[in-house]
Amino acid sequence: MTLAPPSTRPRPAFSLRRRKVERRPRTAIAVTALFFVFLYLPIGVVTLFSFNSKKSLTDFGTPSLRWYKAFWDDPDLTGSVVTSLQVSTVAMIGSVVLGAALALGLVRARSRFGSLANLVMLVPLVTPEIVTGVGSLLLFRGLELTPSMGTLLVAETTFSISYVTVILRSRVSALNPEVEEAAMDLGASRLQALRLVTLPALFPALLASAMLVFALVFDDFVLAYFTSGVSPQPISVRIYSEIRFGIQPSINAVGTLMLLGSITLIALALAVPRLFGRKGSGLDLLSGG
């Protein structure tokens, strides 16, 4: 052997530079801290004042559940939350089914229209929502459809499909086509192969996109404002119209409950895939993991 082993003793210059790199990045820490303050302070204020005994939005009295009771006793407000939940659920189911079908089609179709359809599918993601909202309103008017629960559902479902398709498309193209072939080889029909093999493989992505759509639709304001009927309004539209008459602190209670709902959803998304014995969770997909 003529090759000498490389020296393991670190040279002084090297260790100096090393210490410099490992110094605490104070500026970065400060920026990060500020970022989180701006992000969570408003949410913190809303949560805090939802437990206020006073009506003021600036002066905190004693802790109380007064505004939760006020929310519960206000049929208009609870009706709005129920409407939002209904719209989110239906739009979630509809857009996941249609979006998944589109993703499968886009990845597998060898048609020349594939890339065109791909592009068209992405347009809603970059279109300003105000344009989408006004456009939808004009379309429904042109078709002589009065804004209602129906028009709201159609609009929300349609414009949520893109999100589902974007998330699922990468997962579908990562699927090994031989797996579906193996299912058919073992006696499954095309539909059985989809149900027994393909959809289970896509389950984390399906769950992730369903959650995303639910969250997006639940707090969507612009599209809801232009396409929903008068009563009962979705909660986002309802909060907006209340601003004109002065905000009731019960809105704080609604906000806090929505926050609680979101945290529950995220916890579920983390837990459910683990219950099925998978390593990855739906959230990994959203956070790019």
Add this chain to the structure above:
Amino acid sequence: MTTTTAVSSATAGPSADDTPAVRLEQVTKRFGSTTVVHEMNLDIRSGEFFSLLGPSGCGKTTTLRMIGGFADLSDGRILLGGTDVTGLPPNERDVNTVFQSYALFEHLNVLDNVAFGLRRKGADKKEARRRAAEALDLVQLGERAKARTRELSGGQKQRVALARALVNRPRVLLLDEPLAALDLKLRRQMQIELKQLQREVGITFVFVTHDQDEALTMSDRLAVMHDGRIEHCGTPEEVYERPATAFTANFIGTSNLMAGRYQDGAVVLAPGVSLAVGKRPGRADGTEVSVSIRPEKLWLSDHEPSMATCPGVLKETIYAGATTSYLVELAPDRTVTVLEQNTDRSRREERWANGEKLTVGFRPEHCLLLD
């Protein structure tokens, strides 16, 4: 020289009682304007281990996919056990496939992967699991029944894929380069196991590979494919010892292939240099031929007086442990490789120096004349 023309004669009609497990009739596959399989005729006998061997892009995998029902035929028919299955979807064919990627179902455990086919055929859950467990025992994976597929090693995944296909007792098992992803040592071991398994279960295996060693060691018969056509179909011995075409001679093992002119029982390689290959009836003097001879059928030393010889110059000596290869130039641009077993060698030593003149010995009957 009689070459086995099993390709064309195979369809001449075997008797009714030994219906081939797989029969391809004029099978053609075109993708757009390119034809990847040309009017292929092939009979695969029941219970045999049959290999489709060829370089990548020769159409072997496409052929397998057509038998499995994953690719449509552009022309021709495929019969399984005498029944025309052309156009039937994979789930209506009595064949199962072991895919190159194994294609295991990751959301199911090992046992349920193997039970999948039985469940689709209507076996109840308990019965399917019992038979799946038996199949896992057959491939020595009984203890990993509850494991997740992602926890398995490559070799174990391979066995699961095998058990999952075999448990259905198909008429024919199709294997698409199943050993390609394994390392060399494991591959050798799996080759032996696969061959033993095939004898045990008695199911017809159709095995696609680009590895000629694999095809030679495992197959009862094999077909060498090239550019969508079968070049030679026969037993490993026939294909190796009497290759029908220059392509086969080159693809299977290594071969010394030299162009020359046939003249009165010899092939003239260059003015004054000829190989005495013996009289070949039916071959006219003066015709251009290729002569092919295997490196292990050439001798540098110890050749017997009865052998034909040809003088040459040693160009290179390549020591490779068990064997040594010598490159000997017989005439300009006519270099042959001579392979010798290092039977008597105890230490590295050169018996001849490069540039030394020596004599290459061979038996005329080992020289193969190809057009």
